[in-house]
Amino acid sequence: MGPQPTTMLDGDTVHRIVWIPGTDRLRGWCWCGESRESEDPVELWEWLLAHPDGHPGRGTAPAPGPAPRPRHLVGA
C-alpha cells in the first residue's frame, strides 16, 4: 500500500497525498480512512474532495489500512 505519509496537520478532515519523487504513483488518504492510488493529482484530489461520493467511509467499505495519526500540533 505504499509509504505512510508524514502527518503534520491535525484537523478532523485533512486529506493527504504522498508521493515519492522518482516514481509515478501517488497515494491519497481521505480522512474517512479510505485510500487510493493514482497517477494523476487532479483526478486524485477530485476523488478525495468528492467524499462521501464514491467512498462513503469505513462504515460501508473495508478500510485498506489504519489512517495516519498526526505527529504534532502545527501552529498551536
Added chain:
Amino acid sequence: MTTTSFARNQWYVAAYGSEIGRELFSRTVCGESILFWRTEAGEVTAMADRCVHRRFPLSENPSRLDGDTVVCGYHGFTYGADGVCVSVPGQKRVPRTARLTSYPVKEQDSFVWVWIGEKDKADEALIPRAPWLDSPDYTTVRGMEPLAARYGLLVDNLLDLSHETYLHGGYIGTPEVAETPITTEADEKAGVVYVSRHMDDAACPPFYARSTGVTGRITRWQDIEYHAPCLYLLHSRIAPVGAPGPRADGSDPDAFHVEVVYAITPETEHSTHDFWAVARDFALDDQEVSDFLYDSNRTVVLQDVVALNKLEQVIASEPDGTQELSINIDTGGLAARRILKRLVEAGAAESVAAV
C-alpha cells in the same frame, strides 16, 4: 456585484510595521488604495486614500498629517484617525456623510494586517501567525519586491519547491531532495495546505555546517505551511542524525531552524506585493550569516519575479481556461488553488448576501 479574483473577507499583509510612521503612506491591496499612518500614540490607522471631496489622494503632497488628523492637500478637508471628516474649508457645517472608509488593522509579527471585506466580520483571531519575525530568539532579514503578475502565480510557484532545480539552479536544491517522499495535506475547512519533505539522512549543506557548527549527517525537514490566501511559511529544520525530535509542547531545542515567510498580497488583478523574510535561531549576531541569507533569498525571489512577470504576460494574452497539464509536482499547488477558489466564491457570496 463586482466579480474579482480576490478573496474578500480576509486579512492581508499590507506592510511591515517599520514602513509606517508619522508620514502618510499608501499601498493598494486587492485593488483598494489605502492610506496608512501612525497616531501620536503609535497606533496604525488605515483609511481610503481618496478624499471624499474631489478624490485627491491623501498620500500625495501637499496633503499632510497635523497631530492625529490628515489634511487634504487640495482644499483642506480634514479627517480624524477613524476617517471621519472633522472640518471643511470656509463653513462651519461638516456634511454628515463626509467620512473615509476605514479598515480594520492589526499589527502583529512585524506585519501590518488589513481586513479587506465587511468590517463587522473582521476577527483578529483569524490572522495566521509568524511569531519568529519579531521574536528575540530569532534574527530576521526581510524585504519586499513588487511582482507584475497575479498573486495566484506566486502561490503556484511557492507551493512547488521542485522548480528550485531549474529556476534557481545552484542556489537551494540538494540531491537528497529528489528521493524523499513528499506528503501534501489539505485542510479545506481551515484553509491550510501543508507540504512536508522529511529527509532522515542527508549531507549537511556547507552553509549550515559553517553557521551551526554541525558536522556529519543531518536530518533535514522542509515543511511548507500555506494559510490561504496570504501567508506562506517554509519551516526548515536541521538536526544531527539521532538528535531528539520536536517536543510535545512544540519546542525543539535540539535542532536549528530557518523560518522563511512570504506574504502574498494581491495589489491589482495583475500585480502582487511579494513580502519575504528569513528568520533563524542560530548565529544570531553573525552579520555574515545575515548577509548570506539576505542575498541568497533575495536572489531567489528576484529570479521568481523575472520568471513570473514573463508568465503573466503570456497568460494575460491567452483566453481564460487555456489548457495546462498537471503532474505529481503540482499536488500542493492544486490543493492551494482549490482552497483559494472556494475562498473567492465565499467572499463574493457573502457580499451579495450583505447587499
